[in-house]
Amino acid sequence: MALQHLSAPSRATSPVPGGTAHSGVIHVNTRHTSRYTVVGNHLAQHRELSLLAIGLAVHIQSLPAGARISIKALAERFPEGETRIAAALRELEAHGYLERTRERLPSGRVVTRTVSHNQPGTCAEAAAPPARKAPARPAPQADVRPTPAPPADAPGLQVPDSGADLLADLRRHDPRLLLAERDIHRLAPAVAAWLERGAEPEAVTRTLAANLPSPLHHPAALLAHRLAVLLPPPLPVSPRTPCPDPFQTCEDCDRAFRGTGPGRCRDCRTDTLEAA
Template sequence: MDTPQVTAPLCAPSPVPGDTTPSSGVIHINFRHAAGFTVIGNHLAQHRGLSLAAIGLATHIQSLPAGARIGIKRLAERFPESETRIAAALRELEAHGYLHRSRVRLADGRIITRTVSYNQPGTAAPIAPTPRPRHSKPAAPLPAPPHAAATPLPTPTKAPQPPAPQRPPTPAPESAPPSAYVSVPPPTAPRTPPAPLPQPYAPTEELRRTAAALLADLRRHAPGLTLSEGDVAALTPGVATWLERDAHPDTIRHTLTTDLPTPLKHPAKLLRHRITTLLPPPLPGIADLTPPRRKVVVIPLQNCDTCDRAFRAAAPGHCRDCRTDLHTAA
């Protein structure tokens, strides 16, 4: 009975006072990290609005050292997710304040994307002091020996010295602190004003009523083209111009409802653009479609005043044989 049994299982450790083991769910076994760890807040780990990929990507970014590259292609090489999924996760983090990306210009003129990661959204980043050129300070005088204090030496008179030239500040290297970067907005082209909406030459009540009914009926053929009363009133003159130029209502409806973008965010702006840019010219008249005829000039007949012979001329006179000026010139 006193021989110990080496094959018997060890006794379970006594529970820690105040520690209760749950009957179901996850059980944590935690050990304190001494090195190589990152502190992540529960506001990120248990975020209700972020996807699991975005939470994992934010955790990975916060664990990287400063200066690490976290471009979309670099992350796609590191993880099995596609570039599209990683780009969507980065946009989620930007929308919730965990990430901020901006374009900055370096000292050599190159433009790069600067990424700032926040472990606590809503907190302002500390502003780094602007580096200033360092000037050499004069060396502090050495303490005099004890016996020298009893016999003071006369102070020699020196001529005033010109101020020493200051060294020019050393240009900042390429790896300057973030405060040395200049934020550059993305290039934008000046917007051209939209073309004015066409107006009918002779507006009538019938044209206005037909154009308004055609615009209000567009939502039956394309639900995305549901217009308000104000939009219908604003676009009515343009459709009336189409009707004035003998455009069939079916032609107008087909032009305005074909090949709509998805999703359609601004239906009134799209209709205004199509009504203005696709406006057909007026139909030509019958006289414009008739080919021009060659004009025939008929010279009338005249009787010679001398021999009474008939000849063609624009005015009465003498025939060729009776003209004395021709004989004189010959």
């Protein structure tokens, strides 16, 4: 009879914690002490974002401030390509995880300012580091007399324009498009760009308020996306009608005629040629 080796284990030991067998996931968690990023379940388990958009948001949140996250830079880093990455960025922008605005530098160059939100609904100013305070100095005696309010048309004041009025009026078409005042001032230049390109205000309103998703969590982000992606092209320049020559006075008969400069009218020029 063969000897039994009682010291040998009856089956391989698994590093996974024991317990009742089941087909679901089993987590083996190790506490991170460095090089980690906190991601909310509202993003990791988002039911409306694609898997690519969720992964891209996690990657962006893990990057240091100032890192390049343009479509071209991300396409060089990942194999999905510019088209799929651009679509994923639009998803994140529509759901409030990303905010992209176009800004013109003093040099005239136009750049894209990108803000990543790990919690949708937070403003960009809240994520900025606190400003360094200057040393305290004795304040001069202030004039406590009330300052009169300047007139509405004083230079330097921001008077609500038609773009801001259009955005504020969107809630009349759908109550979900109720925007905060800061969002209205941020999006008003984009609406003005549509109006400058010949779009009628009614057409802009229809485009912004049509086929809204349900539920609509971040109306300002959705409107920013539509204003940027659906911007109509500039109107074609119509050919100008050539201006007629100015009137001149004939040197022989004093009659008026059109010409590029002083001289004789057609009849006097004809008579001169016939006489010759």
